[in-house]
Amino acid sequence: MAASMYIVVEGEDPGFDIFVNGRSIARHEDALERLALSLGVRPLIEFFSADENSMSLLIEEGAGNSELLKRLPPPQWYTGAAGLETVNALLDALSEEPHQLGTEGPQVLEELEEYARVLIKTEARNLRWHLAVSWR
Numbered sequence: 001m002a003a004s005m006y007i008v009v010e011g012e013d014p015g016f017d018i019f020v021n022g023r024s025i026a027r028h029e030d031a032l033e034r035l036a037l038s039l040g041v042r043p044l045i046e047f048f049s050a051d052e053n054s055m056s057l058l059i060e061e062g063a064g065n066s067e068l069l070k071r072l073p074p075p076q077w078y079t080g081a082a083g084l085e086t087v088n089a090l091l092d093a094l095s096e097e098p099h100q101l102g103t104e105g106p107q108v109l110e111e112l113e114e115y116a117r118v119l120i121k122t123e124a125r126n127l128r129w130h131l132a133v134s135w136r
Contacts, residue, residue, distance in 0.1 A: 005022040014127055020115055021111050024104050043086070044087075091116065
């Protein structure tokens with residue numbers, strides 16, 4: 001199963017495309033977490049929150065227990081600016097040497113740029129977001 005870390009924007013339709021690939025980011029999440037901590041910013045995984053829709057998808061994909069839905073805490077939402085602080089720090093750190101994450105470094109960099117585009121639009125519209133994970 002391949003994991004993907006994707007962005008969920010609060011509300012029904014934010015009015016813009018929120019698609020991000022997130023597969024390379026998911027594969028390198030541990031290295032990105034270490035890098036974020038070394039840069040003094042919040043790791044991406046700390047922006048994860050499970051909402052009912054995301055958890056339902058995970059359960060459908062066989063990666064969860066339907067009993068969890070009954071005990072699910074309310075989703076946590078974050079400002080675009082908070083996410084951009086992390087994403088921009090990671091982009092700056094990786095832009096000159098993406099291969100510090102190995103051969104997939106350039107793909108991680110591209111996905112971080114996708115995150116930045118979505119988070120800039122999220123912040124401009126005063127919307128909130130969180131990360132979700134899909135296993136397929």
